Amino acid sequence: MAEPSRRERKAVERRLAILRTAAGVFRDRGYDSASMDEIAERLDMAKGNLYYYFSNKHELLFFCQDASLDALISGVDSIAALEEEPDEKLRRAVVAHVVCVLDELEGASAHTEVHSLPEDLRGRIIAKRDVYEARVRALVESGIASGALAPVDAKLATLALLGALNAPTRWYRPGGKLSPEAIGEEFASLFLDGLRHARPSIPSTRSTR
């Protein structure tokens, strides 16, 4: 494959910068209320110029979700390839997910708003979301198979996990008390170790930490 030219790389960077800003506007104003005018204004860009990159709000939302899922999938793939125990891989995947949805795309809660997309675009995002979900589930399954994780229902555990991991996009605001990494670490610990505290008086068949 030929290396992308400098101009092509610039165009990709510009598109990503626009998506990041659009995601921020969607977060602050809600997708329905956000307008192309407002996004152009926040970018300090002529509206015509914005339309050169993205022809409408649906397209912006689609590419926000698409870029976010690409980043999530490539993150979980790198983690799966590491020489680590499955529970450690899962811990890293949880942190990577939270950092990705909160940090890299400015809290792109966008990525869960599939219902706002027209049907053809929605189908493509759902298909990619299913790919990501399958990768995370594979991590959980290999952890169960190796004995590092408890023999839970892997599908349900994955859905519970992803539900929890996407939730911070609803309440996280940049500059808050906790960084995306700190939230990710706390979530990883919650999911891996559970809420129930040590009970030394009761014989235990499962232990954590």
Next chain:
Amino acid sequence: MAEPSRRERKAVERRLAILRTAAGVFRDRGYDSASMDEIAERLDMAKGNLYYYFSNKHELLFFCQDASLDALISGVDSIAALEEEPDEKLRRAVVAHVVCVLDELEGASAHTEVHSLPEDLRGRIIAKRDVYEARVRALVESGIASGALAPVDAKLATLALLGALNAPTRWYRPGGKLSPEAIGEEFASLFLDGLRHARPSIPSTRSTR
């Protein structure tokens, strides 16, 4: 307070039946695509009659969310009043939440779609959601105080928990393999006991079950 008359009780029941059907239509079609026509049709009710109970789709969505939050709050209040250990209360609260959102209002994923509401109605739902969140958080805090739960960040743990508990409204379909109760029990066990399996070879300071 005077007992409600038979006619008043009938009207309340009728309203709840309408909300349940509307929630089902919102779930199947998405809130944006659902129409009052379709809701009236599924109720086998004249559209004018539907408008007698609810004057528009926003009002239907508002009362779906409002009724769902009332049920959640009254559920967690009953559980908090029980003579049980805090971890057992939390287990019951998790199951009650999942059953409520999946069963009682036909999977009213509606309850998380606050952004579709006009601002004044949205504020009222968010205020009630904050009340519910505070009750669940109080359960977590009292569990930490009693030593039944690990010393986690109660606010973050509550938000993670509620994020996970609302997620099934996105994928649950009535008549699937798992009942709402079974999903609730699995979620409770995941959150209380964690995903990490027993590691008898490593000295443990926290144990579960």
